[in-house]
Amino acid sequence: MINKRLVVIGGGAAGFFCAINAAKLFPALEIKLIEKSNKLLSKVKISGGGRCNVTHNAPDLIYMSKHYPRGQHFVKKAFSRFFVPDTIEWFRERGVTLKAEPDGRMFPDTDSSQTIIDCLLKEADKYRVKIEMSTAVTALTQAGNGWKVSLQDGSVLEADFVCVAAGGYAQADKFSWLQATGHKIVAPLPSLFTFNMPGNPITELMGVSVPEAHIKIAGTKLQEKGPLLITHWGMSGPGVLRLSAWGARDLAQMQYNFTAIVNWLPAFNENSLLEEMKELRFSMGGQKMHTKNPFGLPQRLWHFLLLQAGLPEEVRWADAPAKDVNKLVKQLVVMECTVKGKTTYKEEFVTCGGIQLSEIDPATMESKLAPNLYFAGEVMDVDGITGGFNFQHAWTSGWIAANSISSKQG
Template sequence: MLSLRIVVIGGGAAGFFGAIACAQANPHAHVTLIEASRQPLAKVLISGGGRCNVTHACFEAEGLVQNYPRGGKALRGAFTRFQAQDTVTWFAERGVRLKTEADGRMFPITDSSETIVECLIKTAATNGVEIRIGTPVVSVKRGKNQFEIVCKTGEIIECDRLLLATGSSISGYKILQELGHHIEPPVPSLFTFNILDQKLRALAGVSVNPVQLQLSAGGKTQLEQNGPLLITHWGMSGPAVLKLSAWGARVLHDSHYQATLLVNWLPDLSSEQVREKILAIKNEWGKRPIALHRGVDLPHRLWQYIITRIGITAEERWAEISNKTLNQLLQEITQGEYLIKGKGAFKEEFVTCGGVNLKEVNFKTMESRLIPGLYFAGEILDIDGVTGGFNFQSAWTTAYLAGNAMGN
């Protein structure tokens, strides 16, 4: 009796995890993993600043799904079958322990992504997965009860079941469109905001935690996010900005990354509490320069920038400013307006929103609803998470489910 022939296209996190899951579910199956480049798991190697943010310490499906701007609803059931705690256990069973940082992100205790890469390659080899690198695929044809994979060399590889884990590559989307699947147009997710204010950019390195952000784009959309913010040489970054960019990925793309950002630098205080603090410092330090006596908990350089935005000079004293100027100062602290003029990159994550339309996928097995025997895992799906290990977790989960379904 011929053994089941299974091919995985894509040698990233989802491809390796799916191939391993399949080989473990069915030791008699012949599992082949095909990677176009000469370097499998390249994205894993450079992720998380070279440390690999494997997952997030959120061990309830309901909590996990809140971190996916697209795909959360579809993943809810999937996470009841394989979630972050299962990822931690999976790696621990193979000798890789993970640690949790203060913000919930989980990394290998070695602080090296090479630990994760070596684990995946070794586990794949141990389970008999055939790994073929430097083998670009140009097309996939659906034959009778099998798939024909046409390689760039002209070689044709036949298989009974096929897992596509090609990430956000154009070639993967093209293959799927030729097979009849619909692709939600890919656009960037997780990016920083370019702000052309040179005086703001001069504050590069200043961070505030927390801030409250409100984004308006396309003349109507309002999205909010709280968390740490980092001022950079090109504008604003940090977790709050990155999360906002993920939730607003489509609307920001459609508005050509031109948008308005309102920043509340002191979200833990009400406007009235901020006003009381400003009035108290005015009354107590009336003869002191405003630039040197701020009375609110903000970095000194940021405070000096904020007062210059409303025209207060370095020499002006508290006793000299009018009620109108006080109101402007309050507005600037609690609702400072910044114009976004383009996006930057976020080098530790490479995420797009877009991919296979989720209605065309059975999330119990990750099998195509259109083409029996075709499966999906990872970023090829229209799923993307915020920063913090959530994108890797959706890759592990979808790959695990796909691998087990293919093997059985």
């Protein structure tokens, strides 16, 4: 009997999960995993500050799917086959226990991404997955029901099955070798990014964070609530990153020049905060505004907002001019920040765009246009917000592709 061959293109989470699960399910299958760089599982290594945010502790499919700006319906169908509890169990069976944090993010008990990397590499070794690094694919060509995989060094691999798990590309022309298979590409754009605010004095507060702020983009319906971090170039943190994901295409059309409106106190709006200020002026009249911060904001931020409103350090609550208190209210709940440009969030580069989802079967991850061609992970037009959602899509799509391929043994 002639062994069949699967070539997996991409040495990230989705590619590894496809390769090792296919190897276990289809023992007669020869599996070759190709990675164009000299690093394997690079995103796994840096995710979650080196802890690896493996997945998200979601209560159900509907909740989970709502965290994908692109591909909600697609992932909902896919998650019905392999979901968060399956991911937890898969790693548990291999000696890796995951824990959930209050915000839903899940990490290995060791708090080390190396635990996940070692687990995946051990499985690849156990099932004899052949790994070739620094090997770039230049073309995929159909050969009957199989494929020819052309490599940069001029060699050609013959494969019965191909799974493309090459990740996202920053430029559309990088997808040309996939377009040549007949697939449409949704133009790629950055998804998770931070907001640059050149010249804004708030950047002097770099390192200051608030646990919950409300951020919206002026002139649009885009808005998000969550932790906000002030950086030396502008604003970051989960709230901003989630907003960047939901607004990826709209903000690109604006060429990343827009106004962000920040509410540092989401429990208030202008009217309710004005009423609260009247009571504070009465109840804390003799106290200095700078020394008495009644809203629990970081002290440096509170001082900054007071000074921006024209309220000096010595002013008492009772003596604050009404016009300056009104300015303070605006600073607190409708602070306008001019954004000019973006910065990729650390090294966690995520794109929206990729293979058009209507051309992929979510039940198998197989191309609807070409037999025995599969996709997994970010190369598809699916992206989630930060918090373990992109990794869950990687595990799910890799597992489904592996199971679909294994069903074709014989």
